[in-house]
Amino acid sequence: MNLSNLSETLGLDEADVLDLVELFLDTCEADVNTIEEGVKAGDHQQVADAAHSIKGASGNMRFEAIYALAKTIEDTARGHALTDVIEHLAGIRKELEQISSDLKNVHQ
Numbered sequence: 001m002n003l004s005n006l007s008e009t010l011g012l013d014e015a016d017v018l019d020l021v022e023l024f025l026d027t028c029e030a031d032v033n034t035i036e037e038g039v040k041a042g043d044h045q046q047v048a049d050a051a052h053s054i055k056g057a058s059g060n061m062r063f064e065a066i067y068a069l070a071k072t073i074e075d076t077a078r079g080h081a082l083t084d085v086i087e088h089l090a091g092i093r094k095e096l097e098q099i100s101s102d103l104k105n106v107h108q
Helices: 003-010 014-041 044-061 064-078 085-107
Strands: none
Touching: 003 014, 014 044, 014 064, 014 085, 044 064, 064 085
């Protein structure tokens, strides 16, 4: 994550972008947990709704890899399937971990 590029893209100062990224990480973590619970319960709607939330937030933040994975999960769940959701969720977790790591490096 390049903070200055993201700041420029979003039209915000770097401090505001940092706050948004922290909020994004917290919200996505909750949504990831909701997706996992939905998969365990076989609740397609719960999975689709949480994936939609991640998709929207990641699109707004310009985190394209997370957006694409969340879209795939949402589309799969809306089709009443949960095939490969856990694998795509692992991809989202990996991306979130990278963003979190980048954020820690900015604070150092």
